[in-house]
Amino acid sequence: MTIAIATELIYLLAAVMFILGLQFLSSPRSARHGNWIAAVGMVIAVVWTVMLLRDSFTTAGLIICVVGFVIGGVVGVVSARRVKMMAMPQMVAIFNGAGGGAAALVGVAALLKLAGQPIELQSGFPEVFAVIIGGISFAGSVIAFLKLQELITGAPITYPGQHLINALLAIVILVLAAILLVTNSSIVVVTFMLALVLVLGVTFVLPIGGADMPVVISMLNACTGLAVAASGFALNNFALIVAGTLVGASGTLLTRKMSDAMGRSLVNVLFGAFGQVQVSKEGAQSTGARTVRSGSAEDIGTLLAYSSSVIIVPGYGLAVAQGQHALKELADLLERRGVEVKYAIHPVAGRMPGHMNVLLAEANVPYEQLKEMDEINDEFKHTDVALVVGANDVVNPAARNSPGSDIYGMPILNADQARNVVILKRSMRPGFAGIDNELFYDHRTILLFGDAKDSLTKLVAAVKAA
Amino acid sequence: MSEQTVILFTYFVLAAFIGFEVISNVPTILHTPLMSGSNAIHGIILVGALLIAANAQTPLQIVLGLLAVFMATVNVVGGFVVTDRMLEMFKARQPGGEKGKES
Numbered sequence: 001m002t003i004a005i006a007t008e009l010i011y012l013l014a015a016v017m018f019i020l021g022l023q024f025l026s027s028p029r030s031a032r033h034g035n036w037i038a039a040v041g042m043v044i045a046v047v048w049t050v051m052l053l054r055d056s057f058t059t060a061g062l063i064i065c066v067v068g069f070v071i072g073g074v075v076g077v078v079s080a081r082r083v084k085m086m087a088m089p090q091m092v093a094i095f096n097g098a099g100g101g102a103a104a105l106v107g108v109a110a111l112l113k114l115a116g117q118p119i120e121l122q123s124g125f126p127e128v129f130a131v132i133i134g135g136i137s138f139a140g141s142v143i144a145f146l147k148l149q150e151l152i153t154g155a156p157i158t159y160p161g162q163h164l165i166n167a168l169l170a171i172v173i174l175v176l177a178a179i180l181l182v183t184n185s186s187i188v189v190v191t192f193m194l195a196l197v198l199v200l201g202v203t204f205v206l207p208i209g210g211a212d213m214p215v216v217i218s219m220l221n222a223c224t225g226l227a228v229a230a231s232g233f234a235l236n237n238f239a240l241i242v243a244g245t246l247v248g249a250s251g252t253l254l255t256r257k258m259s260d261a262m263g264r265s266l267v268n269v270l271f272g273a274f275g276q277v278q279v280s281k282e283g284a285q286s287t288g289a290r291t292v293r294s295g296s297a298e299d300i301g302t303l304l305a306y307s308s309s310v311i312i313v314p315g316y317g318l319a320v321a322q323g324q325h326a327l328k329e330l331a332d333l334l335e336r337r338g339v340e341v342k343y344a345i346h347p348v349a350g351r352m353p354g355h356m357n358v359l360l361a362e363a364n365v366p367y368e369q370l371k372e373m374d375e376i377n378d379e380f381k382h383t384d385v386a387l388v389v390g391a392n393d394v395v396n397p398a399a400r401n402s403p404g405s406d407i408y409g410m411p412i413l414n415a416d417q418a419r420n421v422v423i424l425k426r427s428m429r430p431g432f433a434g435i436d437n438e439l440f441y442d443h444r445t446i447l448l449f450g451d452a453k454d455s456l457t458k459l460v461a462a463v464k465a466a
Numbered sequence: 467m468s469e470q471t472v473i474l475f476t477y478f479v480l481a482a483f484i485g486f487e488v489i490s491n492v493p494t495i496l497h498t499p500l501m502s503g504s505n506a507i508h509g510i511i512l513v514g515a516l517l518i519a520a521n522a523q524t525p526l527q528i529v530l531g532l533l534a535v536f537m538a539t540v541n542v543v544g545g546f547v548v549t550d551r552m553l554e555m556f557k558a559r560q561p562g563g564e565k566g567k568e569s
Binding site: 014015018019021022023025026027028031032034035036038039042045046049050053056057058060061062064065067068069071072073075076077079080081083085088089091092095096098099101102103105106108109110112122187217218221224225227228229231232233235236237238239240241242243244245246247248249250251252253254257258345347352354355357358361362370372 | 468470471474477478481482483484485486488489490491492493494495496497498499500501502503504505506507508509510511512513514515516517518519520521522523526527528530531532533534535536537538539540541542543544545546547548549550551552553554555
């Protein structure tokens with residue numbers, strides 16, 4: 001068996017493990033094994049590559065491979081171990097950005113290898129593609145990270161002529177790519193193209209609101225996959241093509257599932273500059289002067305303690321406050337008193353689909369109590385109390401009733417149909433989408449202001465006393 | 467187009483179909499870990515980064531190679547570790563219930 005054939009077989013083995021890994025990741029029982037299988041596939045592919053290269057390392061090459069690998073490994077492990085569950089989405093964003101950046105740099109290096117000579121279209125085209133898509137993914141992921149980490153405002157940043165500027169940037173980039181492919185490899189053109197690609201990545205994500213970041217991250221994840229696949233074409237490498245394409249395809253599907261969950265098209269997410277300051281047209285004037293009813297923890301504790309059924313609607317505010325353990329304590333307490341407790345999980349609760357499940361799992365909330373939207377939406381009208389903890393947009397009736405609203409058409413949880421609605425909230429500030437919420441002004445609604453964790457702790461005490 | 471390119475293109479098309487198929491039944495609760503796990507898988511770019519870094523000679527090649535290896539490693543190592551951490555929390559459940567149920 002020649003080395004070349006062994007290589008193909010080993011990369012095939014790695015590819016099979018990636019496919020199995022993804023398959024196992026799609027079921028709760030086997031998900032963790034799936035991740036391990038994929039990781040082992042990765043180790044196999046990387047170790048074999050190093051074996052292949054062992055005679056061709058230059059001294060400098062060997063040093064940078066070792067140094068890059070060690071530092072990268074340490075940074076990866078430490079940041080992945082330290083990150084709080086709540087900050088998971090931005091962590092995924094930054095890892096994705098790193099991958100996109102690496103794909104872009106691989107493309108750049110390949111393009112510059114034959115400096116001054118004509119580029120072969122067959123390898124040149126995928127190289128250019130990897131630089132463009134990988135670069136956009138890198139810059140876009142960094143912006144997504146900054147927005148979610150709230151280092152820059154989560155609100156959409158818009159300016160006149162935005163789409164036009166982006167379109168022009170894209171055209172110039174394509175022209176540069178064409179120049180590169182028909183003339184000789186040139187470091188000036190490549191550098192210029194890379195710079196513009198990074199600018200485009202930034203300007204592309206800036207106008208998208210923080211609430212839509214998960215969709216954007218998912219899309220950029222798919223993009224990185226495609227950039228990696230393109231590098232695979234350029235380097236003639238089976239493993240890169242298959243793994244990159246797998247991620248590109250599954251990431252695209254996941255992105256579509258996410259925007260579907262919000263009831264909006266992907267185009268609208270990416271180009272709609274959603275959640276701009278203009279509050280929903282008809283709601284704007286009417287809500288200004290209206291009052292809300294806020295209650296004390298004791299009142300609400302009593303209400304909860306003497307109800308027979310409670311549905312908890314957890315949202316991002318819960319995650320921010322790290323209140324999931326206090327919430328679990330409250331739920332346990334209520335259950336011991338014979339109250340039926342369920343959790344209603346909106347598909348986009350938190351910052352990513354499934355994010356809320358991860359957080360609640362951390363607090364040992366049993367799976368059986370977590371209900372998905374379609375499962376539980378009919379139950380609200382027979383429920384005594386809907387307890388909304390740090391959620392807002394996912395229970396906003398404007399999505400159902402107010403065609404002028406930006407979130408109109410998004411499927412929501414029918415918390416407004418419960419006999420009583422209790423909302424734990426930090427302040428009257430609108431939610432992440434920047435839209436006012438009718439539900440707060442409803443006569444059946446009681447608000448308890450404050451940090452979600454503090455409020456929950458007070459409620460625990462109040463229920464105990466009731 | 468050479469025969470080799472056609473073969474590579476075939477891999478690409480087939481992998482795309484598998485990618486769609488293999489996750490089509492994923493329940494919502496696993497979307498975040500799945501995204502994170504697939505994010506780690508595109509860390510395979512580390513193989514590409516090693517290929518270009520291995521015979522780096524000029525200063526430019528060295529800088530590009532170092533950065534590429536570093537970033538790719540962050541992607542792959544961080545990606546798998548963070549996914550494992552997420553999934554670890556699903557594990558401590560009693561078996562049974564309606565885990566795999568999808569609406």
